[in-house]
Amino acid sequence: MESKRAKRDCGGDEVEKVPNTVTEDRISQLPDPLIHYIFSFLPTFYIIQMSILSKRWRRMWVSTPFIYLEDFCGIHKKKYCKRLLKFVSGCLRYRKLYKQVPETSITRFQFDTSYSLLNASRVKGWFSFLIEKNVKELDLHLKYYSLPQSVLNAVSLTVLKLNGMVLKTTSLSTLHSLKVLFLIGVEFDANSLQNLISGCPIIEDLHLKGRYRDIHVGFSIGKTLKYLSLSGVTITCQWLEGLIYGLPLLERLTLYSCDGLKNISISGHSLKSLYYEGHSENISIVSHSLTTLHVDTWFDAFKATFRSPNLVYLSLFCRVESVISIEAPKLLEGNLKLSYDSKCVTSYDNTVHLLANFKSLKKMKLCMRGQDIIFSRNTWTPPLPNLKHLMLKIPYHLKRKSELEDFVYWCAPSLETLEIDDKK
Missing domain, CATH: 3.80.10 (Leucine-rich repeat, LRR (right-handed beta-alpha superhelix))
Known part of the structure; x- marks a missing residue:
């Protein structure tokens, strides 16, 4: 449908056609099963x-x-x-x-x-x-x-x-x-x-x-x-x-x-x-x-x-x-969340052995303390050689983030994307 609109031009009225914007009741057109x-x-x-x-x-x-x-x-x-x-x-x-x-x-x-x-x-x-x-x-x-x-x-x-x-x-x-x-x-x-x-x-x-x-x-x-x-x-x-x-x-x-x-x-x-x-x-x-x-x-x-x-x-x-x-x-x-006993010193051997079980992973979400993943790299081979994507969640704010990043890339030498969440 079309409607008319009056437009003044040089003292005269000119009729211009514009589309009508009358709202349709589309709800009434829906089939019963959809309603x-x-x-x-x-x-x-x-x-x-x-x-x-x-x-x-x-x-x-x-x-x-x-x-x-x-x-x-x-x-x-x-x-x-x-x-x-x-x-x-x-x-x-x-x-x-x-x-x-x-x-x-x-x-x-x-x-x-x-x-x-x-x-x-x-x-x-x-x-x-x-x-x-x-x-x-x-x-x-x-x-x-x-x-x-x-x-x-x-x-x-x-x-x-x-x-x-x-x-x-x-x-x-x-x-x-x-x-x-x-x-x-x-x-x-x-x-x-x-x-x-x-x-x-x-x-x-x-x-x-x-x-x-x-x-x-x-x-x-x-x-x-x-x-x-x-x-x-x-x-x-x-x-x-x-x-x-x-x-x-x-x-x-x-x-x-x-x-x-x-x-x-x-x-x-x-x-x-x-x-x-x-x-x-x-x-x-x-x-x-x-x-x-x-x-x-x-x-x-x-x-x-x-x-x-x-x-x-x-x-x-x-x-x-x-x-x-x-x-x-x-x-x-994999989604790995590691807890710990605050009264005991975490064994790096346990951490490495645990991570090595995931050596075939391509994508991983890891939640653990930052210092528990930083250990001497001279005595171990990288435990996550095939990992491509890692989301690392640390339960407190990190002061030495660069050191952690360096170590993570050693653990996972094929890593393409790394996200570190150190917010509480």
């Missing part, structure tokens, strides 16, 4: 408020397959808990009664609240409605709420994430489509956990986080598992080795602050990624398929053996006094 995708990143409470921005959005929140509800008041009072429950019930009831919207399933339902819902009987009705709508993903953070058996029998579920809830069941679940299971701070006994997992024949991703002590009692899981994360649980090395041996498809393993693991020996057939943080004194990892490894030990000085011919990336946080043996000819990138 629903935009909605999926926002809590439902705000989506309802946003419905006044566009006529097209006015009723679309009712048909969105993604429902995300949370504490919108942020005040821990009983009256606000009742208001929240009323709001959630109203949303689901309006969705059920609104006839102009085509029948749609609910892909994901996420509810996150800090309120205790011990006596919230209406919540059970929510789950009945969601299961009727063939909900695929449930992400629930409900303090002390006991999960109804109907959820554990929802054959449409593919993802189940529970946080702070109570799991108590005496019968097997029937989650035949479930692939992802997260249990974070969930209260359960060994039998309830086994009844839940036994009913998940195609599970691929399992996360357990909490102070659990008896999960190994009668615990078994199908061979379909690909990703396993254990955080804060108490297990034995023997149990862990047997578990890994029985999971031929396991690709990623995470062990964080797991009590009971003093001497770890891991040999995974398909393991590609391993993340470990804890107090183990000895670690032995042998895997032909492993490509990424993160080890952060809190033990004063530990022994570790890594035999991974296809390892590409290694992140290692340990004491300088630790004894490390690495056989990884394809290792290209």
Whole structure:
């Protein structure tokens, strides 16, 4: 379209044509799936408020397959808990009664609240409605709420994430489509956990986080598992080795602050990624398929053996006094953080031997004290002959930076780029 603008010239008016800048409502032209995708990143409470921005959005929140509800008041009072429950019930009831919207399933339902819902009987009705709508993903953070058996029998579920809830069941679940299971701070006994997992024949991703002590009692899981994360649980090395041996498809393993693991020996057939943080004194990892490894030990000085011919990336946080043996000819990138005992004098032998394990690296991030990397170069050969790029982090400001740079270039004669961060 074009508009007219009057222009004075020599006492007369001349008409000039210029482009029109009328704003288009592009939101109304978006297809429904795209609008629903935009909605999926926002809590439902705000989506309802946003419905006044566009006529097209006015009723679309009712048909969105993604429902995300949370504490919108942020005040821990009983009256606000009742208001929240009323709001959630109203949303689901309006969705059920609104006839102009085509029948749609609910892909994901996420509810996150800090309120205790011990006596919230209406919540059970929510789950009945969601299961009727063939909900695929449930992400629930409900303090002390006991999960109804109907959820554990929802054959449409593919993802189940529970946080702070109570799991108590005496019968097997029937989650035949479930692939992802997260249990974070969930209260359960060994039998309830086994009844839940036994009913998940195609599970691929399992996360357990909490102070659990008896999960190994009668615990078994199908061979379909690909990703396993254990955080804060108490297990034995023997149990862990047997578990890994029985999971031929396991690709990623995470062990964080797991009590009971003093001497770890891991040999995974398909393991590609391993993340470990804890107090183990000895670690032995042998895997032909492993490509990424993160080890952060809190033990004063530990022994570790890594035999991974296809390892590409290694992140290692340990004491300088630790004894490390690495056989990884394809290792290209590393992240090394060395701590030390302030009461002891660091042995240069230990430092050199530790760095020499990374002789195949091309890229490295190294964090350690500046004086610990400056030692007599007459008795050693350069420990990092192939290193091209180094980021060196020093935990305090350096006074003799040039001396450190000279020594670094001796350690890594092929170095092309050097960055030194000596800020606290």
